[in-house]
Amino acid sequence: MNLLTRLLAITALASxxxxxxxxxxxxxxxxxxxxxxxxxxFELLNQAALAQHPGSRIEETELEDEYGRYIYQIELRDPQGVQWDLELDASTGEILKNHQDD
Structure with a gap:
């Protein structure tokens, strides 16, 4: 097996x-x-997310296990129609990501 083939195999396994x-x-x-x-x-997690953007409404939520950490993902739409993507640590409620969707 040549070096390039080995590197491609390692990359595929890592992915x-x-x-x-x-x-x-x-x-x-x-x-x-x-x-x-x-x-x-989920009520507490939703409240924490909504507190970041008062008056917003929840459009979608999802719970994921990422590397042994539970992440609550939530999409909000604010009163101006702007969509926000937030991620919270589902165990602690800590806001991990809060950004406007493109």
Whole structure:
């Protein structure tokens, strides 16, 4: 196996492992984590996100397991029609990302 082939194989394996470490969680698993106290309630996480953009409405939410850390992703639309993407640490409620969607 030549050097280029080995590098391509290593790159492919590394990419596959990155994809495998971020996965969407279904409603049953999310509720189990909430009930176990592993993550905050969705109501509290939604309130924390909405506090960043008062008057906004929630358009979409998603819970992911990223490298063993639970991330709550939420899309908001503010009263001016601007869409915002936020990410919160679902265990602590900490705002990790808060940016305007392009």
């Amino acid at each position: 596959a492992s990155l994809i495998a470490h971020a996965r969407d969680l279904g409603p049953d698993e999310a509720l189990r984590l909430r009930d176990a106290g592993t993550i905050k309630s």
